[in-house]
Amino acid sequence: MRVCNTATLLPLLWLCAVLSLSACGPSKPEPTPTVTHHTKPEQITPTVLLEKPVDQTTDTPEKITIAILLPLSGPESVTGKALLKSATMALFDAYDPRLILLPIDTKADVETAARAAQQAVDAGASVILGPLLSANVRAAGAIAVSHGIPLVGFSNDSSAAAPGQFIMGFMPESEVKRVVDYARKLGRRNFAALIPDGRYGNKVNVAYGEAVSDSGGSVVAIESYPRVAAALFDPVKRLANYDNRKNARLAEIRYLKSLGDDVTDELASALEKNETLGDLPYDTVLLPEGGALLQTLAPLLPFYEIDPNKIKLLGTGLWNDPDLLREPPLQGAIFAAPQPEAPTAFMKRYRETYEATPPRIATLAYDAVSLVALMAREDANTVQELRFSQASFTRINGFAGVDGLFRFLPDGTVERMLSVLEINSKGFVVADPAPSGFPQFGYALRQ
Incomplete structure (x- = not known):
């Protein structure tokens, strides 16, 4: 497992920081799973993304290149770099020596995103993650899909999705x-x-x-x-x-006072304490x-x-x-x-690792790399074209990641099992937990 980079892809200092993380980190992560699925689905079982590392006793000469297209410079660079750090965390957690993460800068620019996708194709990428913005996803996706390479973008815009061109954002x-x-x-x-x-x-x-x-x-x-x-x-x-309700209040006050008795005067006085009248x-x-x-x-x-x-x-x-x-x-x-427990734990771990607070969408990059790692280890004898096929991404039982259960639909959009959170001064309270499994046809297909 390694992060592949060049001086043309990232500024030199940032590259050194990534390589330093690789050199100084532990030789092998703790065996405790980073992502777990705690409840049994009622109908179908999702696949847990990072349940166990690949068997290190197996000779695995095959290399799997994961290109990740992000705005590492330009107006969205802070978010892009945070997503890359999150992806690197997932790569280390997967601990699969076959996986190579290839970051390529899109500069949040449509034409640059298309060139970045072509660069990923030329580098032999098996799958492309990113870009971030919807227009960039469409531009990069056109290149990737034309070469039969699946792309998983981080946009939440359904118009950026297409068969083989998936989006992971919270729609x-x-x-x-x-x-x-x-x-x-x-x-x-x-x-x-x-x-x-x-x-x-x-x-x-x-x-x-x-x-x-x-x-x-x-x-x-x-x-x-x-x-x-x-x-x-x-x-x-x-x-x-507001104006009509305020005028209605004033008219009612005038009417009550015109009646000239103590009871109506008291009602008028009570109305004067309000701004409006009527529901x-x-x-x-x-x-x-x-x-x-x-x-x-x-x-x-x-x-x-x-x-x-x-x-x-x-x-x-x-x-x-x-x-x-x-x-x-x-x-x-x-x-x-999403249910807040796992994302909260991830954010805490990110802060401890990088001494910085990540954007909320940093979990998308972590789950995307974890998804590719899952597909890579499921069957070592499967050729890459089949391993990363449309059917692999659109399995009906879906996947369990940091942000809970999700699955890709054939049109490239993502379906998620979400909780309902209530705002409380002490924190977000789960008013209604996320469903523990996908219904047979899901919200999107039901519509």
């Missing part, structure tokens, strides 16, 4: 469906949403409508907004029907936003009389951010994400 469509289904289980029926402009917002909007309709609920209000903090006020105000026509609001913009958006809801104590707030995987735990309006809100 917002799956997250929306999971959290909507659970909200309906809680008895929520009427749904509203604040949707950001852009490609991500458009995908969420379509998925939300389908999920609510499929579950028997109704979408009664949707407002969109540009992703600029100063532009958030009016969309929230419109969703709250909203929905009991649930989706906020598919994250980071600083969500921290600006969330407080506007109670400001415009959308009460989080009465109206359930839903989110997507963008909420999987510890910084949101301190936001009062989000307390009790829910979103879909």
